[in-house]
Amino acid sequence: MKPENIEKAIQEVLVEIDSSRRPANEILNAYTRARRYIGSKDRRAIQGGVWENLRARPWPEWLEKVIPEAERKALHGEAQIILRANGDRNEIQKELLAEGIETEPTTLSPWGLILKKRIPLGSCKAYMAGRVEVQDEGSQLVALTTGIKTGDTVLDYCAGAGGKSLCFAEMMNGIGRIVAHDISERSLNELKKRAERTGIKIIEMTKKPTGTFDHVVVDAPCSGSGTWRRCPDAPFKLTPELLHEVQKKQASILDKACTFVKAKGVLHYMTCSVIEYENQGQMRAFLKRHKDFKLIHHEQWTPAKQGTDGFFLASFQKI
Numbered sequence: 329m330k331p332e333n334i335e336k337a338i339q340e341v342l343v344e345i346d347s348s349r350r351p352a353n354e355i356l357n358a359y360t361r362a363r364r365y366i367g368s369k370d371r372r373a374i375q376g377g378v379w380e381n382l383r384a385r386p387w388p389e390w391l392e393k394v395i396p397e398a399e400r401k402a403l404h405g406e407a408q409i410i411l412r413a414n415g416d417r418n419e420i421q422k423e424l425l426a427e428g429i430e431t432e433p434t435t436l437s438p439w440g441l442i443l444k445k446r447i448p449l450g451s452c453k454a455y456m457a458g459r460v461e462v463q464d465e466g467s468q469l470v471a472l473t474t475g476i477k478t479g480d481t482v483l484d485y486c487a488g489a490g491g492k493s494l495c496f497a498e499m500m501n502g503i504g505r506i507v508a509h510d511i512s513e514r515s516l517n518e519l520k521k522r523a524e525r526t527g528i529k530i531i532e533m534t535k536k537p538t539g540t541f542d543h544v545v546v547d548a549p550c551s552g553s554g555t556w557r558r559c560p561d562a563p564f565k566l567t568p569e570l571l572h573e574v575q576k577k578q579a580s581i582l583d584k585a586c587t588f589v590k591a592k593g594v595l596h597y598m599t600c601s602v603i604e605y606e607n608q609g610q611m612r613a614f615l616k617r618h619k620d621f622k623l624i625h626h627e628q629w630t631p632a633k634q635g636t637d638g639f640f641l642a643s644f645q646k647i
Contacts, residue, residue: 329366329367329373334370334374337359337366337370338378338381341356341359341374342378345378345561346564351561352382353559356378360374379560382560382561382564383404383405385564387400387563388564390568391563391566394605395553396602398632401632403556403563403631403638404557405557405631406557407464407555407557407558408442409443409446410434410440410443410463410464410468411424411440411441411442411443411460411461411463412437412441412460412461412463412495413440413441413460414458414459414461414494414498414526415459417433417438417439417440417441420441420454420459420460421433421441423454424441424452424454424460427452427454429443429447429452429454431443431444432444434465436469436634436636437469439495439498440465440468449462456525458522458526458527461494461522461526463495464555465634465635465636465637466554466600466629466634466637467492467600467639468495469629470492470598470629470641471492471495471496472495472499473627474594474596474641476496476499476500476542476543477499477500478499478500478503478504479500479503479504480504480505480542480543481504481541481542482505482506482507482542482543482545483506483507483509483537483541483543483544483545484496484506484509484545484547485509485545485581485584486509486510486546486548486581487508487515487533487547488512488515488519489518489519489522490508490516490518490519490522490531492545492547492598493508493523493531494519494522494526496545497528497530502528502529502530503530504530505530506530507532507533507534507537508531508533509534509537510535513535516533519531519533520533539588540588540589540593541589541593542593542594543595543596544586544593544594544595544596545596545598546581546582546595546597547598547599548577548581548582548599548606549574549577549578549581550574550578550601550603550606551566551570551571551574551601551603551606552600552601553566553601553603553638554599554600554601554602554630554631554637554640555600555637555638557637558637571606574606575605575606575610579610579614579617582614583617586614586618586644589621590646591646592645592646593645594644594645594646595645595646596642596643597611598640599639599640600637600638600639601638602628602630602631602638602640606640607628607640607642608640608642610642611623611626611642614642614644620646621644621646622644622645622647623642624643625642626640628640
């Protein structure tokens, strides 16, 4: 495509992004699928132009009041693509290199490998064999910090496609029980495929959990603000009203999930947000509502401080 045609395509995509609630990635994919004549090099140029334009835009003024300046600056940057090794990281790094895929180890997570350039994972042998999964270093650290261990029983209450469940299975050395719960059948089916690909056999899927567990994990629906480096359109789709609704949902989910924690067990509340209301605010509110729990740990990882996506963890023990 000529430069002027690429610029025209960028502007057409931006207009659609601004007029739709759909994520920019989804709009971009639909745009290029409808125009099969656009080659891979031009697709990358269009995507790069769209992302560059979105990152250059000033955020809504209200967000400046709820996200610290250092985090706002960091969230305007680009995020690295991180893989999580399922097994010996050094061996898996060598396997990837044999495929021509260069990586370097993460400094904080013992599992992470940073991709030096983007690759189509569908053609990666290590990925297809379940040797690696895509997972940000911050997400890996949240899972590791729960302290889940071999033989534990775990309820992953908002499992989604199961990134955390897969981590927990690795931490448990395949011994114990993980029950993955989500209201989305599609997400649970995706988790089933991922578990089969990696050979994990201790994960059960359910839409109606029962019983009590050593650990109950709530990876709560949230603004996703900690991941905005990867989706620079998201700040313009969030409103104070939507954030308020998300906060109500988080509190409701916590109140339900805590009923599955056994005596002396632990409830872990997680978000991929850097907004205080969703993190420390929810932590304090939960402790006021539930006197039968005590806070035993809380921690935050952010793009500005650790260079990871933004994540928050609060762990409460049932008294």
